[in-house]
Amino acid sequence: MGKMINVVQPSLGERELAAVREVFESNWVGRGPRTGEFEAAFARHLGVGREHVTSANSCSSATFVAMELLGLRPGDEVVLPTVSFVAAGNAIAARGARPVFCDVDEHTLNPSAADIEAALTERTRAVVILHYGGHPGAVAEIAQLCRDRGVHLIEDAALAIASTVDGRACGTFGDMGVWSFDHAKIVVTVDGGMLYVRDPELAARAPKVAYLGLEPRAAASASPASFHSGYDQALRSKTRWWDYDVVSFSGRSTTNDVLSAIGVVQLDRLGEFIARRREVAGAYDAGLAGLAGVRVPPPLPAGHTSSYFMYWLQFEDDIRDEIARDLFERGIYTTFRYPLMHQVKAYGSDAVLPRAEAAAARTLLLPIHQSLSDADVDRVVTEVRACVTARRRRTRAA
Ligand SMILES: *Cc1c(COP(=O)(O)O)cnc(C)c1O
Numbered sequence: 001m002g003k004m005i006n007v008v009q010p011s012l013g014e015r016e017l018a019a020v021r022e023v024f025e026s027n028w029v030g031r032g033p034r035t036g037e038f039e040a041a042f043a044r045h046l047g048v049g050r051e052h053v054t055s056a057n058s059c060s061s062a063t064f065v066a067m068e069l070l071g072l073r074p075g076d077e078v079v080l081p082t083v084s085f086v087a088a089g090n091a092i093a094a095r096g097a098r099p100v101f102c103d104v105d106e107h108t109l110n111p112s113a114a115d116i117e118a119a120l121t122e123r124t125r126a127v128v129i130l131h132y133g134g135h136p137g138a139v140a141e142i143a144q145l146c147r148d149r150g151v152h153l154i155e156d157a158a159l160a161i162a163s164t165v166d167g168r169a170c171g172t173f174g175d176m177g178v179w180s181f182d183h184a185k186i187v188v189t190v191d192g193g194m195l196y197v198r199d200p201e202l203a204a205r206a207p208k209v210a211y212l213g214l215e216p217r218a219a220a221s222a223s224p225a226s227f228h229s230g231y232d233q234a235l236r237s238k239t240r241w242w243d244y245d246v247v248s249f250s251g252r253s254t255t256n257d258v259l260s261a262i263g264v265v266q267l268d269r270l271g272e273f274i275a276r277r278r279e280v281a282g283a284y285d286a287g288l289a290g291l292a293g294v295r296v297p298p299p300l301p302a303g304h305t306s307s308y309f310m311y312w313l314q315f316e317d318d319i320r321d322e323i324a325r326d327l328f329e330r331g332i333y334t335t336f337r338y339p340l341m342h343q344v345k346a347y348g349s350d351a352v353l354p355r356a357e358a359a360a361a362r363t364l365l366l367p368i369h370q371s372l373s374d375a376d377v378d379r380v381v382t383e384v385r386a387c388v389t390a391r392r393r394r395t396r397a398a
Helices: 014-026 033-046 059-070 086-093 113-117 139-149 200-209 224-237 257-288 320-329 354-362 374-397
Strands: 053-056 077-081 098-102 124-130 152-156 176-180 193-197 214-216 244-246 311-315 363-366
Touching (some): 014 257, 033 053, 033 193, 053 059, 059 086, 059 152, 059 176, 059 193, 059 200, 086 124, 124 139, 139 152, 320 363, 320 374, 354 363
Parallel strands (some): 124 152, 152 176
Antiparallel strands (some): 053 193, 214 244, 311 363
16 A cells, blocks of 8 residues: 545645745734735735735634624524535524525535525525535525525635636625635645625724724724724824724634735645646546446536535445545545534534435545645546445445
C-alpha cells in the first residue's frame, strides 16, 4: 500500500509563510491592514462593493452573525435542506427560532425551488441553502422564490467559493452569504470566514455585531459605508479614541492579520486550485464512466461553474459502507457529508424526507483536492473499480 490519500488537503507553502513572517515582523498581529486587504480582495473576487463584506474567525460564527442581523425571534421558522451543515441549524435554534428541514434531489443533493416552497409557512422568515459539492444548484430560482414570498435568503457558500451562475458568484444571490476558510476547505487560513450582506445598513452593522456590538464613539457619526475605517477615524480625530458604545450584546467573531495574510495569498492561488480540481473531477468522470452500478455527479447545467469541492459517487446496491471500508484498507480516505439534520434529535424534527434519506445511504465522497497527482487519481479510479466490481459480485451472488 502506498501513502494514504487524503479526502481533503490544504495547499500551504512558502508564500503563505513569507506573508505570516511579514505580519510577525510588523509587530501588529491583530485586526489591521492585512484583514482589510483580505476583505477588499474577497469583495473583488465576488464582484461586490467592499463595504458589503466582513471577515470572521469562522464560517460558523459568520452564520451566527447573519442570524443576529436578521433579528430572528422565537416563533420564527427558517427553512433549510436536511443536507446542511450543523452551524446553520444551531445559529437558527440559538435564537429560539425553528429550523424546518426540506428534502433534496436524490442525485444533486441540492433542493429544488419546489422543495423549498413546500416547506414555507406564514411563519417562515428565512431560507438557508448550501451548494452541494460546489454545484450552484437551483440558487437563482430559489432566490426568485424568496423574493416573491418576501422571505430572506442566506447562502452557506462554504463549498462554493468559486461557483457561479451566469457569471454571478454563489453567496451573492440572496440577502447574505457566508464562506469558510477552515482547514478542510479550498482557500485555507487555518480558521476563518467571510460574510456578505446585501443591504447597506445591515452591512454597516455587520462589523459591529462581529465585534461585541462595539461602536467607537468618534465613528458613530460616520456614514455606514465608512464603518470599516471607524477605528482609524476615531484615531485621526485625536480625541478619546478609546470611547465606545454598545449597539448589541454580541459575541466576538473577528479574525486577525496573521490569518488574513494567509488568506490574501490563498485567494490569489484560487484559480490555480480550481483548475486542478476540475482536472481531477474530469479524470474521475472519464475513469469511472460505464462502471456498472455507480453514478458519478450530474453534469453542470449550462451557465453554471463549480468549485469542485466534492466528488460524489452513488451506488445502486446497498454497498456504500463496505466500499468505504474497502477503500480505507487500500489507503484511500472517503467520507460522507452531511449527516441529515432532520435525524439529529436536538432539532426535534419529525420530518420524513425520502429522497434525502435514500441519497444519504448510497453516497460516498472520493478524495478531491489540488495536490492529488495523476498517479493518485489513477490509483483511486483503479481501486474504486476493483472494489465495486467485487462487492457487486458478492452482493448479487448472496
Ligand atoms: C465547513 C463548513 C462550514 C463551517 O465552516 P467553519 O469555518 O469551520 O465554521 C459551514 N458550512 C459548510 C457547508 C461547511 O462545509
